[in-house]
Amino acid sequence: MARVVVDVMLKPEILDPQGQAVQRALPRLGFAGISDVRQGKRFELEVEGPVDDAALARIREMAETFLANTVIEDFDVKVES
Amino acid sequence: MTARIGVVTFPGTLDDRDTQRAISIAGAEAVPLWHRDKDLKQVDAVVLPGGFSYGDYLRAGAISRFSPVMGAIVEQANGGMPVLGICNGFQVLCEAHLLPGAMLRNTGLHFVCRDQKLRVETSATAWTADYAAGEEISIPLKNIDGRYTADERTLDELESEGRVVFRYQELNPNGSLRDIAGISNAAGNVVGLMPHPEHAVEPLIGTGRTDGLAFFTSVIKKLVTA
Numbered sequence: 508m509a510r511v512v513v514d515v516m517l518k519p520e521i522l523d524p525q526g527q528a529v530q531r532a533l534p535r536l537g538f539a540g541i542s543d544v545r546q547g548k549r550f551e552l553e554v555e556g557p558v559d560d561a562a563l564a565r566i567r568e569m570a571e572t573f574l575a576n577t578v579i580e581d582f583d584v585k586v587e588s
Numbered sequence: 589m590t591a592r593i594g595v596v597t598f599p600g601t602l603d604d605r606d607t608q609r610a611i612s613i614a615g616a617e618a619v620p621l622w623h624r625d626k627d628l629k630q631v632d633a634v635v636l637p638g639g640f641s642y643g644d645y646l647r648a649g650a651i652s653r654f655s656p657v658m659g660a661i662v663e664q665a666n667g668g669m670p671v672l673g674i675c676n677g678f679q680v681l682c683e684a685h686l687l688p689g690a691m692l693r694n695t696g697l698h699f700v701c702r703d704q705k706l707r708v709e710t711s712a713t714a715w716t717a718d719y720a721a722g723e724e725i726s727i728p729l730k731n732i733d734g735r736y737t738a739d740e741r742t743l744d745e746l747e748s749e750g751r752v753v754f755r756y757q758e759l760n761p762n763g764s765l766r767d768i769a770g771i772s773n774a775a776g777n778v779v780g781l782m783p784h785p786e787h788a789v790e791p792l793i794g795t796g797r798t799d800g801l802a803f804f805t806s807v808i809k810k811l812v813t814a
Contacts, residue, residue: 517692521737522763524695573654576647576683578690579737 509558510587511566515575516547550574558586591616591811593804594631596661596677598623598652602639603674603786610786611635614804616811623655632811633670633714634661636677638730638784648691648733649679658684670714670807671778675731678770678780687771687780688746689738694731695763703795704729704783705757706769710750713776714810718802724757725799729783734762736769736782746771754781 517523523545530544550570554562567584575582593611595618597604608618619631623641628634642651652658658680665671665686673681681687694700705726708719719725738746743766746752754770762782770781785800787793 520739521692522695522735524697524763525693528697573650574646576650576690578682578688578739579692 509554511552511554511558511563512585512587513550513552513566513570513574514547514583514585515550515570515580516545516582517579518581521579548574589812591633591808592619592629592631593617593807594619594621594628594634596621596623596634596636596657598639598641598655600640600643601637601676603637603784604639606784607635607637607674607786610789610800610804613789614801614808616804616808621657623652623657626656626660628657628660628664633672633807634664635786636661636671636673636680637786638675638677641676641680644676644733647679647683648676649681649683652676652680653683662686665773665778668775668777670810672715672803672807673778673780674784674786675734675782678782679733681778681780686778687773688742689736689771691733691782692735692737693733694735694761699730699732700734700761701730702728702761704761704769705759706754706783707757709752709755710772712750713753713772713779714807715779715803716753716806717810718806726795726797727783727785727788727800728794729761731762731782734764734782736762736764736771738765743768749774751776753779754783 526544526546570582595607611618679691708723751772756767772779785803788800
């Protein structure tokens, strides 16, 4: 079985207060040198059958209509071997 | 004629009973609708109440949007049926693309629960005709994903077309762009807002104000005279 990973991130222009809260906590925890944090979502899809162009097209459609809200989020589809 | 107003219950909806009660107090018949219903039981209008439908999993409203009842609601809303989305209902309407934009986590990252002052910016919608444009009302607000967001072009369009229906006054509780608390579609039959008019319809309960009642009397008047 092949795995397809869909990463969903807030668009760059959208404020991410959760990422900011993580970034602000880092120096307090002893992790220096991180100037910015953006928090996103990762979906790992176990695909039955071959990951061909048709399967990938369906996954992109799934990401666009459901996994991501493209008003506020971008997504990226990657095949993991 | 008594207007029949449907109230949808999704798994995780919280405010369906209060919404049904508000509709009865305003003088209409509240018709319970279940998320699996494909048929809207010939209601004249629909309210999507607040709560955490489907646990808010993935994004608030993201899963509810695909429930069977929403297919019929989208179709009839596009045909002019009045639809009001309150809080989680507003999030569902955005996810269903009946209203533009999206809702994000509050800027302060806290769940906010307060009596919220709003300005009613327009009375030219199915749900605000009984208010005067510019009128200030105070109704409860309770959410964690209430930050209204849309791109600049959409925001400008909403403003120029008079589709910003409610704006937060005195304090912006969640970081919503341009202090937007509620918007409408172009036709004015679909309205969504984060604060809760259904919790402010009886003097005995809550803050003692009945500022939310006119949402329901507005739509009833429209339906009865239609």
